[in-house]
Amino acid sequence: MKNKYKRRTFIKTAGAGMAGAGLLSTSSCSPGENFTIKDMFIHHVFFWLKQPGTQEVRNKFEQALKDLVTVETIVDFHLGVPAPTNREVIDTTYSYSLLTLFKNKEDQDIYQTHPKHLKFIEDCQDLWERVVVYDTISI
Amino acid sequence: MKNKYKRRTFIKTAGAGMAGAGLLSTSSCSPGENFTIKDMFIHHVFFWLKQPGTQEVRNKFEQALKDLVTVETIVDFHLGVPAPTNREVIDTTYSYSLLTLFKNKEDQDIYQTHPKHLKFIEDCQDLWERVVVYDTISI
Numbered sequence: 001m002k003n004k005y006k007r008r009t010f011i012k013t014a015g016a017g018m019a020g021a022g023l024l025s026t027s028s029c030s031p032g033e034n035f036t037i038k039d040m041f042i043h044h045v046f047f048w049l050k051q052p053g054t055q056e057v058r059n060k061f062e063q064a065l066k067d068l069v070t071v072e073t074i075v076d077f078h079l080g081v082p083a084p085t086n087r088e089v090i091d092t093t094y095s096y097s098l099l100t101l102f103k104n105k106e107d108q109d110i111y112q113t114h115p116k117h118l119k120f121i122e123d124c125q126d127l128w129e130r131v132v133v134y135d136t137i138s139i
Numbered sequence: 140m141k142n143k144y145k146r147r148t149f150i151k152t153a154g155a156g157m158a159g160a161g162l163l164s165t166s167s168c169s170p171g172e173n174f175t176i177k178d179m180f181i182h183h184v185f186f187w188l189k190q191p192g193t194q195e196v197r198n199k200f201e202q203a204l205k206d207l208v209t210v211e212t213i214v215d216f217h218l219g220v221p222a223p224t225n226r227e228v229i230d231t232t233y234s235y236s237l238l239t240l241f242k243n244k245e246d247q248d249i250y251q252t253h254p255k256h257l258k259f260i261e262d263c264q265d266l267w268e269r270v271v272v273y274d275t276i277s278i
Binding site: 036037038040041042044046062076077078079080081082083084085087089090091092094096097099101105108131132133134135136137138139 | 175176177179180181183185201215216217218219220221222223224226228229230231233235236238240244247270271272273274275276277278
């Protein structure tokens with residue numbers, strides 16, 4: 001991870017220097033795009049909605065998720081639904097998946113008490129009947 | 140995703156052009172490092188080992204995971220254990236987490252029947268007592 005971050009810093013610096021020449025803008029290799037997930041703090045949340053078949057509920061929940069993932073300490077995220085796979089070991093019963101990547105545990109702690117996260121819980125907690133969270137750090 | 144891949148292609152091309160000037164090597168933005176997970180196929184597996192406290196078992200399982208994630212269609216991966224977080228909704232009971240990212244469902248299908256995956260199952264299936272899989276695609 002340290003090497004990756006050093007590399008990103010180098011690229012940002014190099015990009016800034018080259019932008020004037022029109023070769024590369026800093027946004028081409030900006031943080032959050034140029035990385036591996038190997039050393040991230042993984043925060044994966046699964047939601048089971050009370051009314052997963054109601055489009056109005058789904059629209060509200062999806063918009064709330066999109067607002068939530070704008071929290072600054074989130075490095076990258078994936079908003080999802082069950083894939084069309086089906087084997088005995090696969091849990092396909094959840095309504096939504098929220099996978100978020102953080103640089104470290106401290107950044108995830110900031111997210112937990114962030115106003116946007118608290119608003120998400122307040123606005124949406126009546127929509128779900130079950131939530132399961134897996135927090136994972138690298139071996 | 141399409142835009143991201145186009146951007147990566149641009150960066151690689153730009154990087155190659157600039158390498159001669161010593162400003163940026165192509166490896167700085169190589170595929171697999173410069174991406175977002177937003178549109179990936181997420182395959183997240185949780186393992187509960189029969190003997191999670193036995194170091195010999197852990198060593199064997201961790202090596203098997205490291206061999207497994209060399210399957211070519213895996214874009215990126217995260218091998219993990221429960222983070223030191225503890226709230227009511229967090230499941231901290233699993234032994235290992237294997238999070239893999241694929242470009243699409245087809246690439247994950249290739250992984251499922253890949254010889255390295257079949258070898259992993261054969262070598263390790265006696266080590267775990269429970270496996271739960273979440274396959275997720277973007278909303």
